[in-house]
Each structure stands twice: as C-alpha cells, then as structure tokens.
Amino acid sequence: xxxxxxxxxxxxxxxxxxxxxxxxxxxxxxxxxxxxxxxxxxxxxxxxxxxxxxxxxxxxxxxxxxxxxxxxxxxxxxxxxxxxxxxxxxxxxxxxxxxxxxxxxxxxxxxxxxxxxxxxxxxxxxxxxxxxxxxxxxxxxxxxxxxxxxxxxxxxxxxxxxxxxxxxxxxxxxxxxxxxxxxxxxxxxxxxxxxxxxxxxxxxxxxxxxxxxxxxxxxxxxxxxxxxxxxxxxxxxxxxxxxxxxxxxxxxxxxxxxxxxxxxxxxxxxxxxxxxxxxxxxxxxxxxxxxxxxxxxxxxxxxxxxxxxxxxxxxxxxxxxxxxxxxxxxxxxxxxxxxxxxxxxxxxxxxxxxxxxxxxxxxxxxxxxxxxxxxxxxxxxxxxxxxxxxxxxxxxxxxxxxxxxxxxxxxxxxxxxxxxxxxxxxxxxxxxxxxxxxxxxxxxxxxxxxxxxxxxxxxxxxxxxxxxxxxxxxxxxxxxxxxxxxxxxxxxxxxxxxxxxxxxxxxxxxxxxxxxxxxxxxxxxxxxxxxxxxxxxxxxxxxxxxxxxxxxxxxxxxxxxxxxxxxxxxxxxxxxxxxxxxxxxxxxxxxxxxxxxxxxxxxxxxxxxxxxxxxxxxxxxxxxxxxxxxxxxxxxxxxxxxxxxxxxxxxxxxxxxxxxxxxxxx
Amino acid sequence: xxxxxxxxxxxxxxxxxxxxxxxxxxxxxxxxxxxxxxxxxxxxxxxxxxxxxxxxxxxxxxxxxxxxxxxxxxxxxxxxxxxxxxxxxxxxxxxxxxxxxxxxxxxxxxxxxxxxxxxxxxxxxxxxxxxxxxxxxxxxxxxxxxxxxxxxxxxxxxxxxxxxxxxxxxxxxxxxxxxxxxxxxxxxxxxxxxxxxxxxxxxxxxxxxxxxxxxxxxxxxxxxxxxxxxxxxxxxxxxxxxxxxxxxxxxxxxxxxxxxxxxxxxxxxxxxxxxxxxxxxxxxxxxxxx
Ligand SMILES: Cc1cc2nc3c(=O)[nH]c(=O)nc-3n(C[C@H](O)[C@H](O)[C@H](O)COP(=O)(O)OP(=O)(O)OC[C@H]3O[C@@H](n4cnc5c(N)ncnc54)[C@H](O)[C@@H]3O)c2cc1C
Ligand code: SF4
Ligand code: SF4
Numbered sequence: 001x002x003x004x005x006x007x008x009x010x011x012x013x014x015x016x017x018x019x020x021x022x023x024x025x026x027x028x029x030x031x032x033x034x035x036x037x038x039x040x041x042x043x044x045x046x047x048x049x050x051x052x053x054x055x056x057x058x059x060x061x062x063x064x065x066x067x068x069x070x071x072x073x074x075x076x077x078x079x080x081x082x083x084x085x086x087x088x089x090x091x092x093x094x095x096x097x098x099x100x101x102x103x104x105x106x107x108x109x110x111x112x113x114x115x116x117x118x119x120x121x122x123x124x125x126x127x128x129x130x131x132x133x134x135x136x137x138x139x140x141x142x143x144x145x146x147x148x149x150x151x152x153x154x155x156x157x158x159x160x161x162x163x164x165x166x167x168x169x170x171x172x173x174x175x176x177x178x179x180x181x182x183x184x185x186x187x188x189x190x191x192x193x194x195x196x197x198x199x200x201x202x203x204x205x206x207x208x209x210x211x212x213x214x215x216x217x218x219x220x221x222x223x224x225x226x227x228x229x230x231x232x233x234x235x236x237x238x239x240x241x242x243x244x245x246x247x248x249x250x251x252x253x254x255x256x257x258x259x260x261x262x263x264x265x266x267x268x269x270x271x272x273x274x275x276x277x278x279x280x281x282x283x284x285x286x287x288x289x290x291x292x293x294x295x296x297x298x299x300x301x302x303x304x305x306x307x308x309x310x311x312x313x314x315x316x317x318x319x320x321x322x323x324x325x326x327x328x329x330x331x332x333x334x335x336x337x338x339x340x341x342x343x344x345x346x347x348x349x350x351x352x353x354x355x356x357x358x359x360x361x362x363x364x365x366x367x368x369x370x371x372x373x374x375x376x377x378x379x380x381x382x383x384x385x386x387x388x389x390x391x392x393x394x395x396x397x398x399x400x401x402x403x404x405x406x407x408x409x410x411x412x413x414x415x416x417x418x419x420x421x422x423x424x425x426x427x428x429x430x431x432x433x434x435x436x437x438x439x440x441x442x443x444x445x446x447x448x449x450x451x452x453x454x455x456x457x458x459x460x461x462x463x464x465x466x467x468x469x470x471x472x473x474x475x476x477x478x479x480x481x482x483x484x485x486x487x488x489x490x491x492x493x494x495x496x497x498x499x500x501x502x503x504x505x506x507x508x509x510x511x512x513x514x515x516x517x518x519x520x521x522x523x524x525x526x527x528x529x530x531x532x533x534x535x536x537x538x539x540x541x542x543x544x545x546x547x548x549x550x551x552x553x554x555x556x557x558x559x560x561x562x563x564x565x566x567x568x569x570x571x572x573x574x575x576x577x578x579x580x581x582x583x584x585x586x587x588x589x590x591x592x593x594x595x596x597x598x599x600x601x602x603x604x605x606x607x608x609x610x611x612x613x614x615x616x617x618x619x620x621x622x623x624x625x626x627x628x629x630x631x632x633x634x635x636x637x638x639x640x641x642x643x644x645x646x647x648x649x650x651x652x653x654x655x656x657x658x659x660x661x662x663x664x665x666x
Numbered sequence: 667x668x669x670x671x672x673x674x675x676x677x678x679x680x681x682x683x684x685x686x687x688x689x690x691x692x693x694x695x696x697x698x699x700x701x702x703x704x705x706x707x708x709x710x711x712x713x714x715x716x717x718x719x720x721x722x723x724x725x726x727x728x729x730x731x732x733x734x735x736x737x738x739x740x741x742x743x744x745x746x747x748x749x750x751x752x753x754x755x756x757x758x759x760x761x762x763x764x765x766x767x768x769x770x771x772x773x774x775x776x777x778x779x780x781x782x783x784x785x786x787x788x789x790x791x792x793x794x795x796x797x798x799x800x801x802x803x804x805x806x807x808x809x810x811x812x813x814x815x816x817x818x819x820x821x822x823x824x825x826x827x828x829x830x831x832x833x834x835x836x837x838x839x840x841x842x843x844x845x846x847x848x849x850x851x852x853x854x855x856x857x858x859x860x861x862x863x864x865x866x867x868x869x870x871x872x873x874x875x876x877x878x879x880x881x882x883x884x885x886x887x888x889x890x891x892x893x894x895x896x897x898x899x900x901x902x903x904x905x906x907x908x909x910x911x912x913x914x915x916x917x918x919x920x921x922x923x924x925x926x927x928x929x930x931x932x933x934x935x936x937x938x939x940x941x942x943x944x945x946x947x948x949x950x951x952x953x954x955x956x
Contacts, residue, residue: 599862601760603758644862644863645865655871
C-alpha cells in the first residue's frame with residue numbers, strides 16, 4: 001500500500017502569497033493514499049528538510065509529494081532527503097506550484113489555489129505508480145582524445161596530460177600548430193606567434209602522456225561517455241617516422257614544386273615536404289598527388305596514353321637513413337577513450353566569390369593570412385612585404401574589413417570578431433616593416449572588445465597613422481601598375497577613390513572543412529554555418545549535448561587566441577573532473593524495453609537520435625530492442641513510436657502518465 | 667504457356683522436396699467447388715492441390731509472422747497487394763528475405779465473395795488498385811501488366827468523404843462505429859497487426875474501455891488506424907472480413923493518401939525505404955495540409 005505524504009512549501013510569500021496553503025493541505029488529505037499533509041516555510045532549507053524527514057519517519061511514509069518550485073530547482077535536494085529517510089529517491093514527485101502556478105497566476109488567487117490542488121493531485125496519482133529505480137555504475141577509460149592540434153587542441157592536450165591522464169592528439173595536417181603557426185605577430189601585445197607557440201608544440205611532442213598522431217583523421221566514433229570506441233586513420237606519409245631524423249635533404253633536393261598551402265599559395269613547396277621549418281613532428285610526407293615517382297607507379301600498370309612520367313626517387317637515394325617507404329599504407333588505429341575534445345578550428349572565407357574585390361583575379365589583392373605569411377621571416381618572401389605582381393614594396397595599402405562577415409547576401413551575417421583586431425595589427429606591422437607605408441582601412445564598425453584591445457586599435461590610428469574610413473568598397477580594378485579602390489566614406493557622405501599598391505582583405509572566419517561530417521560521426525549538433533553547438537552558450541560553453549564530448553576554440557565560432565587557450569583549458573578541466581571518478585553512475589530515468597512486448601520492428605532504433613538502441617537475440621531466437629542506458633538521453637522519442645508500448649521511459653511510464661491524466665478527469 | 671496452377675505446383679513441389687522449406691502457402695479449391703481457401707503445404711504431395719484464380723482472395727502474408735523465428739524457409743503465393751504486405755514485414759524486420767520464396771502472381775483482379783455466394787464483381791481493392799504487378803517476387807507467374815487500369819480512381823471514395831463537413835463525417839463514422847461488435851476480425855486479418863499484445867487487450871493501463879459502445883469503438887478504430895498510418899498496404903482484408911460491413915479501408919486509405927501527399931511514401935513498395943515515421947527531412951511538410 002502506498003503511504004503518501006504531501007508537503008507544501010510556502011517559498012516565503014512566493015507561493016503562499018498567492019496560493020492558499022491551508023486549502024491545498026485540506027484537499028491533499030482527502031486524496032487517495034495520502035496519510036499526512038504538512039507545510040513548510042521553505043522546504044529546501046535545513047529545517048524544512050529535517051521536518052520532511054521526521055514526518056516521513058513518524059508516519060512510515062513510502063511515497064512523497066512535494067508541492068514547491070520547479071523540479072529543475074530542487075528535485076535533487078529532495079531526493080537526498082528521501083535517501084536520508086531510508087527511501088528510494090525515485091519515490092518522489094515534485095508538483096511545480098511556483099513557476100507554473102503562483103508566479104503566473106498571481107492575479108487570481110482562487111483559481112491559482114484550485115490549480116495548485118490539481119498539480120498536487122496529479123503528483124499523488126503518479127507517485128502511487130512510481131517504481132524504485134537504481135542508478136547503474138559503469139567503468140570508464142581514463143584516456144582522452146583531442147581532435148585538432150591548433151592552439152586550442154594543444155592547450156587542451158597539455159592540460160589533460162599534465163593532470164596525469166594519457167591523451168591522444170590527432171591532427172589532420174602533417175604538423176601541429178594550426179592557424180597560429182601561420183601568424184607572424186599577435187595582437188594585442190605583438191609578441192611573435194612562433195615564440196609563444198613553438199615551446200608548446202615541442203612540449204606536446206615530448207610529453208610522456210601525449211601520443212601524437214599527425215596526418216591522421218578520426219573516421220568513426222561509437223560508444224558513450226567513459227567508453228568511446230574510436231577509429232583513427234593514420235594516412236601513409238611514405239616516410240618511416242621512426243627512422244627519419246628530419247635532416248631535410250629530401251625536400252632540399254626534390255625537383256617537384258607546387259604552391260605552398262601553408263603559405264596560402266604564395267611561393268612553392270616540394271613534393272616531399274614539411275609545411276614549415278618548426279613543424280612538429282619534423283618528419284616530411286610525400287604528397288601523393290604530385291610526387292613524380294608515385295605518378296610513375298600509377299602510370300605503369302595501365303600504361304595510360306600520354307607522356308611517361310619520370311621515375312625520380314631522388315629523396316630515396318639521398319636519405320641517409322633509408323626512411324623512404326614506398327610500401328607504407330594507411331593504417332587504422334582502434335582505441336578506447338573516456339572523453340573527446342573537439343578542437344578542429346576554422347578556415348577563412350574565400351574572397352574569390354566577391355566580384356567587387358577582383359574575385360581572386362587581381363594578384364595584388366591578397367588576404368590577411370597571406371600578409372601574415374609575408375611578415376614572417378621564414379615565410380615565402382623572407383619577411384618582406386612585396387607585391388605578388390612585381391615584387392616591389394607597396395607604399396599605399398588599403399585594408400578592407402568584414403570580407404565575408406556581416407554580409408547577409410553572402411550568407412555570412414555573423415561578425416568574425418578577430419578581423420578588426422588583426423587588421424589594426426597589420427597596419428602597425430606594415431608601418432614597422434616600412435615607415436613610408438600609408439594604410440587606409442575600410443570598416444563598418446571597429447569592434448575591439450577585450451582587455452587592451454581598444455587601446456591597441458587606437459595606437460594603430462594615432463601612433464601609426466592608419467586612416468580609418470567608414471564604408472564599404474564598391475569596386476577594385478587595375479590601372480597600370482596600381483589598383484584603384486572605389487568606396488564611400490559614409491561618415492562624410494561622399495565617394496572616395498584611393499590609388500593603392502596593394503589591397504588586403506580581412507577575410508572572415510568560417511567553419512572548417514569537414515566540420516559538419518565530423519559532428520555527424522559524433523552525433524554533435526551544429527548551426528546553419530556548421531559551427532559546432534555548445535550545450536549552453538553561457539553556462540556550458542565547452543560541453544555538448546553528448547556527455548563526455550567537449551568542444552573548444554574556433555570550431556564553435558570565431559575566437560581569438562586568448563579565448564581559444566581559455567577554452568582549451570576549460571575543456572581539459574572538464575575532462576580531468578570526469579576522470580577523477582573511479583566509476584560513472586548513469587541516470588536510471590531512461591528508456592527500457594520490455595522483452596515480452598517488444599515485436600522487434602526496430603522503429604525505435606531508427607528514430608533514436610542518440611543511437612542508444614541496439615538489438616539483442618533472446619534465447620527463443622526472437623530479436624528485440626535493447627537500450628544502452630549510458631547513451632539514452634531520455635528524449636522520449638522511442639516510446640512515442642512504439643506501437644506495442646514495449647519501450648517505456650522509467651519515471652514516465654505509460655501507467656504513470658495515464659494515472660496523471662485520469663486523476664485530472666476524475 | 668503452362669497454366670498458373672501447374673507453374674505454382676511445380677515450384678511448390680520443388681521447394682518442398684529440397685528439404686530447406688518448412689511450408690509453402692497458397693490456395694486450394696474450397697469445398698463449394700468455386701471459391702478458394704488457404705492451403706499450407708508441408709509435403710510435396712500436398713503441393714498438388716495448389717490452384718490460383720480470381721477467387722484467391724486471402725492475404726496470406728498475414729501468416730508469415732508465424733514463421734518469424736523458424737530456422738527453415740517458407741514459400742508463399744502472393745498477389746501484388748500481398749507482396750506489398752511482405753515488403754512491409756521485411757521492412758519491419760518481421761521476416762528474413764533470405765528465408766522466403768515469393769511466387770508472385772500478376773493479378774487479374776479478385777472477385778467479391780459475399781456471404782458464401784461468389785459474385786462476378788471485382789473487389790473494391792481491385793477497383794482502387796495502383797499496383798497490378800508483384801513488387802517483389804522470386805518467380806513471376808501470370809501476365810505482367812504494363813499499366814494499372816484502376817490507379818486513376820484509387821482515392822475517389824476517400825476524396826468524396828474528405829469533401830464533407832466535419833459534422834457529416836462525424837455522423838458517418840458514428841453510424842458505422844456504433845455497429846461494431848468488437849470481434850477484432852479486422853485486426854486478426856491485418857498483416858500490420860502483429861503486436862504480442864494489442865493495446866485494446868491491455869488492462870493496465872486500460873487504453874480503451876471494455877464496453878462495446880460507440881465512444882469506446884471509436885477509440886478502438888481510431889487508434890488502430892493510427893497504428894497503421896504509413897504501414898497499411900491497402901489489401902482491404904479488414905473491410906472484407908468485417909461482419910458488420912464497416913468501410914474501414916476508407917480510414918486506412920485516407921492515411922495512405924496523406925502519406926503520399928505529404929511524404930511521397932506508400933508502404934510496402936520498397937522494403938529498403940525508411941518509413942516517414944522514422945525520418946525527418948528538412949523541408950518536409952508538417953500537419954495534414956488543412
Ligand atoms: C589573418 C589572421 C590573423 C590573426 N591574428 C591573430 C592575432 O594576432 N591574435 C589572436 O589572438 N588571434 C589571431 N587570429 C585568430 C587565430 O588564428 C585563432 O584564434 C586561432 O588560431 C584558433 O585556434 P584553433 O586551435 O581553435 O583553430 P586552428 O588554428 O584552426 O586549429 C585547428 C586544427 O585542427 C585541425 N583539424 C581540423 N579538422 C580536423 C579533423 N577533422 N581531424 C583532425 N584535425 C583537424 C586543423 O588542421 C588545425 O591544425 C588571426 C586569424 C587570422 C585569420
Ligand atoms: S621521389 Fe622525387 S619527386 Fe618524389 S618525393 Fe622523392 S625526390 Fe620528390
Ligand atoms: S528515449 Fe530517446 S535517447 Fe533514449 S533510447 Fe529512446 S529515442 Fe533513444
């Protein structure tokens with residue numbers, strides 16, 4: 001027999017000021033199964049909790065209803081009271097008579113009281129049908145996977161590793177570093193990017209807890225928090241990284257030259273190469289698309305018509321340690337991880353779709369990243385700012401902000417956040433490289449939120465003489481050796497025409513290549529621009545809807561380095577907190593399948609957004625569905641599609657829900 | 667060409683002789699000498715009794731469920747609408763295609779059999795049939811038709827009901843449902859009604875009152891129709907077996923029509939297509955279009 005106790009909380013005057021507590025208590029006493037009804041000024045307070053516990057014990061209650069605030073607030077608190085009173089914590093129902101009653105019906109006390117009684121009645125009907133539930137404990141693998149080794153991923157990996165947990169850091173490119181490795185100096189302090197990044201890269205390579213997998217990609221992720229099964233493809237470099245010493249003779253002598261991606265297409269690299277001199281690991285990879293020997297090998301079997309490629313293999317001849325391994329194949333690594341940090345970063349907007357800026361055809365219209373590479377002394381121009389067309393030093397430079405940002409028409413309505421600051425930085429660096437340079441900046445707004453940011457942007461104008469013009473550019477075209485930039489100065493309300501030697505487009509931030517696909521393999525959600533979605537924009541900035549998977553850095557949205565580092569560290573802190581547990585407890589209020597009813601149609605398997613439902617074969621040969629309790633998020637989709645009602649949400653079973661409805665109709 | 671009967675008997679005999687098959691289901695002549703009744707042949711000898719003609723009315727796919735967990739294979743003689751039913755069962759993992767041999771019959775239409783009296787009139791389902799050829803078969807017998815003569819008027823009767831006012835429709839169904847005696851013949855004949863325990867039989871929770879009364883009957887038929895939404899393959903067996911002549915197919919075909927209009931989906935046409943219930947595509951229409 002259910003012995004139900006009803007407790008009604010005044011919540012100071014929050015509830016009692018509107019709802020008549022004596023009326024609710026009076027009504028509750030008459031409800032079926034109710035043995036006692038009592039009230040408290042604040043049920044959640046220490047005396048309130050002690051009172052509830054005492055009443056439970058005195059009256060030998062086995063079910064409890066608390067009429068109070070939303071269960072989101074204090075259900076957990078009251079469950080603990082249940083445990084202390086020796087009851088299963090799930091024999092509790094919270095009737096929300098604050099948010100759903102007193103707060104919203106303060107103008108009609110009578111009806112509010114009636115509604116509060118209804119809420120309590122529903123809860124009483126349900127609680128009689130509550131079942132004892134027990135959380136499960138599952139073991140966890142204390143090893144983390146970090147995907148993407150830009151500054152964010154590097155920071156996350158280092159912090160997790162330093163907390164004493166093994167980390168596998170997977171990077172798609174041949175070296176770690178990400179975009180930060182491409183930058184020259186960084187705002188707002190103008191310290192050299194390499195000087196602050198390289199030590200961290202080296203630390204990653206040397207950290208005993210970090211396994212670095214470069215030129216590798218995550219192919220498949222299954223499982224759940226504490227127990228993810230991940231497949232990583234290590235792509236063939238054709239160079240044995242155990243033998244290679246990074247002496248560099250192969251890439252010095254390789255005759256094949258192709259545009260260098262790391263230098264944003266300025267200058268060339270070889271067919272066997274490291275992206276940049278400080279690369280970690282310093283092991284080259286053979287570019288299978290451009291290597292002459294590979295082309296030869298591909299040509300040989302079919303002998304397709306056309307010129308026979310040369311069978312070069314110079315690198316193999318010169319390599320002092322015979323590191324070249326033409327037989328090397330892609331390798332699949334399968335490993336278990338307890339947590340995953342996604343830090344796959346961003347890419348920059350491709351301005352070639354913008355006809356007004358020359359559509360990528362004018363050689364002296366370059367991107368911000370290209371300028372970063374020019375500033376860099378190990379870059380394609382050896383640290384000189386040169387016009388790509390004729391190699392001369394530009395004297396008049398126009399910088400255009402918001403290229404591919406805040407542009408509804410091109411489907412990029414958001415602000416890329418970093419461009420205002422890097423544009424200001426670049427005007428300073430241009431002036432420092434050549435004091436004769438005059439910079440003009442076209443902007444919509446100057447956004448400099450951040451510590452020391454506004455001061456920095458002011459310095460660009462006041463100390464370094466950059467002229468800021470508010471307005472958009474209408475057209476850029478070539479006239480002789482120069483570029484004519486037509487725009488408008490919207491503050492002065494007049495058109496402007498500037499004859500420039502070079503134009504720098506501050507291209508915006510976009511979701512990285514493959515971000516959406518990667519999100520789908522991990523069942524993460526992403527927004528319409530393919531940026532990954534955090535669990536809560538303010539309170540859970542690095543968590544996701546999937547427990548154990550964290551997101552950090554520019555893959556969530558435009559971010560500068562300080563924010564990326566903070567997020568990398570935040571994600572690491574969450575991983576460490578997770579790994580501080582010996583076992584994980586899983587919420588018992590999830591879906592479960594009644595084998596006797598299940599007809600094995602597996603519609604639930606198809607609708608479950610978390611892939612939480614699997615199949616099992618019973619001893620009599622019947623196939624039925626089975627819920628993986630650690631994966632289930634209790635979304636409730638499967639009970640909705642299950643015709644024989646074999647799958648139920650624990651704590652919200654059909655019997656419980658129908659009891660609630662019936663109580664209302666009585 | 668060899669007669670249909672001979673082709674079916676030859677194949678059934680071959681299957682049963684092979685030893686891999688537990689049973690072949692088809693039709694034999696009924697005792698009235700004119701109509702047909704189901705035959706479950708377990709031995710090669712029994713296979714000699716198979717016939718096929720325009721009185722082979724039953725949808726035998728209903729019985730496939732009984733073989734779901736059997737290790738041996740089964741064979742079945744299936745009309746086009748029956749093959750859609752088989753596809754439904756494959757899609758819902760109730761039968762394993764590899765353990766099934768389908769003798770598909772290109773159909774000439776089935777004649778109505780009233781209370782014991784065979785007629786020369788085509789059944790309703792044949793007048794509204796949109797697929798006169800088996801959508802699935804291992805062996806095809808009969809003449810393959812290139813076009814469905816009835817497809818055009820497939821939903822004419824549904825559209826007629828849709829055209830009525832809400833009050834008229836309510837009156838129409840109340841009249842019909844009030845006659846229901848809750849014998850559940852519709853459920854027993856339905857290929858989609860294979861739950862271990864039907865909601866109507868459940869006592870806790872009691873979804874439908876036990877009383878045979880208009881309100882309870884309405885709940886029964888409405889929920890059954892919803893459980894068949896996106897699944898009914900319009901064989902009309904429910905309507906055929908109803909002893910009080912409730913036009914159940916109107917209800918089910920209304921849902922089929924909606925499925926076609928909203929999701930371009932018709933159950934049983936292709937076993938590999940995920941039903942609309944289990945998919946969400948961007949740009950899909952919501953609601954019923956009213
Ligand atoms: C021109 C320019 C100048 C800038 N200047 C500054 C500045 O001065 N100061 C400042 O604070 N910020 C600056 N920024 C911003 C800065 O670049 C970013 O804030 C920072 O680099 C983002 O780091 P991240 O690690 O999140 O992403 P990224 O640097 O993009 O790193 C992501 C990494 O993940 C890898 N990856 C991607 N997908 C996968 C995958 N599927 N599997 C495995 N690996 C993957 C990528 O290869 C990459 O290595 C500038 C940006 C630009 C464009
Ligand atoms: S074989 Fe020749 S082209 Fe290929 S990597 Fe070696 S040196 Fe370069
Ligand atoms: S409740 Fe939702 S998450 Fe849980 S098994 Fe069912 S469909 Fe999957």
